[in-house]
Amino acid sequence: MCGVTIGVSALLLSVYLLIQRAMERQVDLVVETEIESLREDYRSGGRKRLIDVLDKRTDDWGRLGAAYLLIDKQGTALAGNLPAWPTMSNSVGAWREFDITVNEQGRAVNHPVRAAVVALDGNRLLVGTDVSERRRFTQRLRAMTFWGIGLTAALIAITGWWFSRRLAARVRAIAQACDSIISGDLTRRLPMGKSADEFNQLTGTVNGMLDRIEQQTTAVRVTFNSAAHDLRAPLYRMRARLETTLQGAVVDGTASRAVQATLDDLERVQRTLATLLQIAQAEAGGGAMPPERVDLAQMAIELGELYALEAGARGLTLRVAAAGPANVNGHRQLLAQLLTNLLENAIKYVPSGGGVDLQVTANGSKITLSVSDDGPGIPEMSHETMVLPFRRLERDQGAPGSGLGLSLVAAVVRLHHGQLELLSTKPGLRVSCSFAAAA
Amino acid sequence: MQILLIEDDVEAASHVSSGLREAGYTVKHCVDGATGLAAARAARYDLLIVDRMLPQLDGLALVAALRQADVPTPVLVLSALGTIDDRVEGLRAGGDDYLVKPFAFAELLARIEALLRRASGDNRHVGTLRVADLEINTLARRVTRAGRNIDLTTKEFQLLEYLARRVGQIVTRTMLLESVWNLQFDPQTNLIDVHMSRLRQAIDRDFSPPLLHTVRGSGYCIKDPGATA
Numbered sequence: 001m002c003g004v005t006i007g008v009s010a011l012l013l014s015v016y017l018l019i020q021r022a023m024e025r026q027v028d029l030v031v032e033t034e035i036e037s038l039r040e041d042y043r044s045g046g047r048k049r050l051i052d053v054l055d056k057r058t059d060d061w062g063r064l065g066a067a068y069l070l071i072d073k074q075g076t077a078l079a080g081n082l083p084a085w086p087t088m089s090n091s092v093g094a095w096r097e098f099d100i101t102v103n104e105q106g107r108a109v110n111h112p113v114r115a116a117v118v119a120l121d122g123n124r125l126l127v128g129t130d131v132s133e134r135r136r137f138t139q140r141l142r143a144m145t146f147w148g149i150g151l152t153a154a155l156i157a158i159t160g161w162w163f164s165r166r167l168a169a170r171v172r173a174i175a176q177a178c179d180s181i182i183s184g185d186l187t188r189r190l191p192m193g194k195s196a197d198e199f200n201q202l203t204g205t206v207n208g209m210l211d212r213i214e215q216q217t218t219a220v221r222v223t224f225n226s227a228a229h230d231l232r233a234p235l236y237r238m239r240a241r242l243e244t245t246l247q248g249a250v251v252d253g254t255a256s257r258a259v260q261a262t263l264d265d266l267e268r269v270q271r272t273l274a275t276l277l278q279i280a281q282a283e284a285g286g287g288a289m290p291p292e293r294v295d296l297a298q299m300a301i302e303l304g305e306l307y308a309l310e311a312g313a314r315g316l317t318l319r320v321a322a323a324g325p326a327n328v329n330g331h332r333q334l335l336a337q338l339l340t341n342l343l344e345n346a347i348k349y350v351p352s353g354g355g356v357d358l359q360v361t362a363n364g365s366k367i368t369l370s371v372s373d374d375g376p377g378i379p380e381m382s383h384e385t386m387v388l389p390f391r392r393l394e395r396d397q398g399a400p401g402s403g404l405g406l407s408l409v410a411a412v413v414r415l416h417h418g419q420l421e422l423l424s425t426k427p428g429l430r431v432s433c434s435f436a437a438a439a
Numbered sequence: 440m441q442i443l444l445i446e447d448d449v450e451a452a453s454h455v456s457s458g459l460r461e462a463g464y465t466v467k468h469c470v471d472g473a474t475g476l477a478a479a480r481a482a483r484y485d486l487l488i489v490d491r492m493l494p495q496l497d498g499l500a501l502v503a504a505l506r507q508a509d510v511p512t513p514v515l516v517l518s519a520l521g522t523i524d525d526r527v528e529g530l531r532a533g534g535d536d537y538l539v540k541p542f543a544f545a546e547l548l549a550r551i552e553a554l555l556r557r558a559s560g561d562n563r564h565v566g567t568l569r570v571a572d573l574e575i576n577t578l579a580r581r582v583t584r585a586g587r588n589i590d591l592t593t594k595e596f597q598l599l600e601y602l603a604r605r606v607g608q609i610v611t612r613t614m615l616l617e618s619v620w621n622l623q624f625d626p627q628t629n630l631i632d633v634h635m636s637r638l639r640q641a642i643d644r645d646f647s648p649p650l651l652h653t654v655r656g657s658g659y660c661i662k663d664p665g666a667t668a
Contacts (some may be wrong), residue, residue, distance in 0.1 A: 232519035233448055236541035240454035243544045247461075270541055276626070281524065305594055306620055309633035331622050340626045 005156050009149040010155040020138050027129060028095070031116050034066070035127050042120050047078070050120070053078035065130030067100065067113050070126055073122045082126070086113075094118065096126070170199060185282075186214045221284060228277055232270075239266055270401070275404045279389065282334055282411035293438050294332050296369050297324030297360045299339060304358050307343045315352030318343075322360035325437040326367045330416045338412040341405040342371040348399065350375030350428075363438060370432035377429040383422040409433070440555060441483070444468045445475030445501070446490040446517065451540075455488070458544050464551075472496025476504055484512055486554055491518035491529065499532040513554040515547075526623055546656035549609045556608060568603045570650055570663050573642060575603050578625035584646050594619060595638050602651070602661040610656035634660055 015033055037408055042050045047070075054068050058081035069080035069431035076083065085099040099110045112135055115128025173191045180188045189210060190203045242259050311318035328335075339358075346356040348375045357372045378393065385391050387410040392403040409431070413420040418435040442464045448453040449470065456466045467484075469475040470495040479487055479501075487505075491498035502514050516534035518525060529537040535557070536550050568575040572585045580596055582589040591599065597619045602610055612631040616622045635651070643649045648664050 012661075228519070232540050233451070236519070237448070237451050237454070238450055239541040240544070244454055244457065247458075266541065271625075274539075277622070302594075302620060305592070306626075306630055306634070309637060310630050313633055332621075336622055337624055340622070340624075344626060 005153045008152045008156075012145045012148045012152075016141055019141055021137065023134050027114055027131060027134060027236070028116075029125055031114070031129055035116055035118055035125070038125060038127065039118065039120070042125075047120075049406070050080040050125075065111075065133075067115060067126070068131070069126040071124050078123070085126070086115075091419040094334040096128070097131075145299065169412055174203070181210065186210070186217055217284070221280065222341070224277075224280055228273055231273060235266055235270060235273075239263065271403065272402045273401060275408055276389075277402065278337060279408050279411045282331075282408070282415045291329045291331055293327050294330050294335055295325045295327050296364070296367055296435075297322035297326040297333065299332075299336060300360045300369065303336065303339050303343065307340075307347065311347050311356060314347060315354075316347060316350055317355045318347075318358065319355065320358045322358070323362070324360075326360050326362040326369075328367055328416065328435045329438045330435070331412075334412045334415065338409050338433065339369065339371075341409050345431075346371055346373040346375065346407050346429075348401065349373075349396070354428075365437050366434050367437050368432055368434045370430055372425060372428060372430035374425075377424050377427060378422060380424050383424075386422065387420065406431075440464050440485045440489060442466050442486045442584070443475070443479055443480060443484040444488045445470075445472065445479075445493065445498070447471060447488070447493055454543075455547070456507070458548075459551075462548055470494075472498065472501045476501050478480070479505055479512065480508065486551060486654070487512055487514045487532070488551075489514055489516055491516055493562070499529060499534075499568070502529075502533045511558075513558045515550060515554060517542075544612050545609070545654075546613060549611045549614065549658060552608050553605065553610075553614065556565055556605065564570075570603050570606055570661055571648075571665055573603070573650055575600060582642070584642055587645075589641050591641055592639070595636065595641065598634060599642065602659060606661050606663055609654050609657045609660050614658070 038050060038053065041053045045052075050070065054070055057066065058068055058079070067080075067082055069082040069085065070078045071077055071085060075085065082100065086096070086100065095116045096117060097112065098115070099112055101108050103109075104113055111130045113128040113129045113130050115126050117124055117126050119125075170191075170193060177188050177190045187205045192203055193200050193205075242263050246256060246263075248257050300320055300322040301324075304318060304322070308320075309316045342360065343356070350356060354374050357370075359368075359370045359372070361368050376395075382391075382393060386393075387406045389407040390403040391407075392401070410420050413433050413435075416435050418433050419431075421432045421434075423430040423432070440463070442459060444452055444456060444459075444466055446455070446468065447470050447553055452468050452470075456468055459466045467478065469478050473495040474498060475487075475489065475493070489498045489501055493501065496504075498516060498518070503513070503518065505514070513535045513572075514533065516529040516532075516537045517540060518529065518537065519540045526537045526539070535554055538547060538550060565577060568577060574583045576582070577600060581650050582596065582599065598615060601615065601618055612629070613625060615631050616625065635653070639651045643651055650661050650663070652660050652662055
């Protein structure tokens with residue numbers, strides 16, 4: 001935009017300068033031709049003839065706007081229409097510029113004159129021409145050039161502003177659409193503009209890409225749901241069969257223990273499946289339920305109370321520091337699941353005698369929920385991989401659990417556009433999740 | 440008590456049916472939604488157990504159709520879909536409770552019982568609940584046993600109230616988590632047990648006879664020893 005303004009200004013300026021130069025050159029050419037012709041007259045007829053020619057020419061003043069003056073060595077005027085040798089305002093080489101006062105309809109008017117002086121055997125001849133017309137024209141041209149530059153700049157500024165506003169509006173609309181796609185609404189498409197410009201071309205391509213992604217996601221979700229359903233049906237039958245078997249009178253102790261153990265395993269499989277489904281739900285945008293206002297401080301207090309006894313029974317101290325309200329917009333059950341996962345991890349891995357701190361702090365527009373413990377922690381190099389499904393530390397391979405806890409936490413944090421941070425506190429681990437406070 | 444079971448998985452249905460019959464219910468079984476809806480309209484049942492995914496007519500559509508026709512029979516929706524939203528959707532469609540497969544049979548029994556009692560409207564009482572010499576003032580949130588004040592935390596009080604409104608009924612851990620903590624998923628640890636043993640200490644330790652009982656493999660139950668069960 002700025003470049004265009006500068007370009008147009010430079011163009012107009014150079015046009016102006018070229019015209020000005022050409023006009024000056026033209027004036028000089030006329031004077032030079034006149035001088036040449038007078039010099040010819042002098043050469044052929046001497047001073048006498050020159051004076052005659054000049055006397056004849058001076059009658060034409062006013063029509064031609066020409067000024068002449070011939071003086072001898074002593075400075076006496078011999079011929080011409082100038083009363084006296086003028087005081088030069090400006091002299092470059094042979095060229096002189098000065099003003100003469102002319103009486104026009106009873107008024108004294110100043111006329112700028114550009115003249116050249118030549119020496120003819122001791123006499124000096126001045127030939128000039130009235131340049132007021134030319135000066136006026138140059139002035140007008142200059143004014144027009146500057147107006148032109150000003151108007152161009154204004155016009156460019158206005159169109160630029162209009163374009164950038166239009167552009168900003170489109171970019172905003174696209175950004176909004178992208179935001180809602182990021183938060184899981186895969187049915188959303190980028191808005192198409194009215195004109196068939198490059199933007200629309202790009203929007204069309206991106207929308208095509210989104211169609212493809214949605215198709216794939218739907219396919220994955222449908223597959224996942226059917227798989228979950230198809231797995232659950234046999235699990236359900238197995239469980240029913242085993243329970244019926246247990247209730248039967250003919251089962252002896254060993255068989256009963258085996259059946260019970262199988263039932264426990266089934267329970268674990270079911271849990272893993274349920275957690276996977278929940279991760280899938282969180283990744284897919286939280287499902288059909290609209291987000292609601294959830295007070296994380298209140299939730300922390302209630303769940304802290306729920307877990308405090310269990311923690312106490314394992315020799316741990318669970319401290320809750322949550323000053324409410326700390327409202328976020330979100331999915332209550334998924335947030336509760338996030339919190340229980342963090343608490344259960346801490347309670348599971350911190351040895352007896354340790355402490356667990358559950359904190360919820362509201363800091364302006366940010367709400368942070370954190371669970372810190374003084375347990376064995378997670379080595380820093382594993383922080384990133386621990387949030388992936390089924391990742392567990394080698395030392396915990398024997399402990400019960402599916403390795404999905406932190407994945408679910410990460411998925412829920414992502415769903416709520418929050419930040420998840422794992423921090424080694426040596427000893428211990430601090431997991432903190434920050435969310436935007438509800439307006 | 441007449442129960443209509445609408446479930447397309449025949450083997451699972453036969454286990455449920457036999458279990459329910461053993462528990463003393465009369466069970467009729469339909470294998471698809473359309474037949475189920477016709478049956479539910481044709482005769483009066485005390486409870487419907489409806490699988491969510493049914494051939495011909497989806498379980499939720501069936502429940503909605505029943506509610507449209509002003510059939511008030513309580514409905515327990517069974518589903519292999521287990522996300523929280525599915526549950527809320529099921530309840531919104533007019534289901535009274537929602538159970539995710541696979542479930543422990545004890546859980547199903549407890550929920551059936553709760554639904555049947557709720558339908559007969561005997562747990563909506565406001566004011567003072569009495570179980571033997573235990574008195575629970577639900578308005579003042581005060582508990583006394585044999586005239587002596589018992590201090591309870593808010594959650595302990597809620598647990599006790601929930602149980603006392605269902606005297607003689609088995610209440611499962613999941614039901615307690617749902618109603619007292621508003622958690623619609625099962626935490627991994629048996630958190631409820633510690634809370635119940637606290638509650639038991641408060642209301643039973645210094646008194647006799649014990650009122651709060653653990654039902655092995657199912658949950659908890661408050662019993663009035665004087666009442667005829």
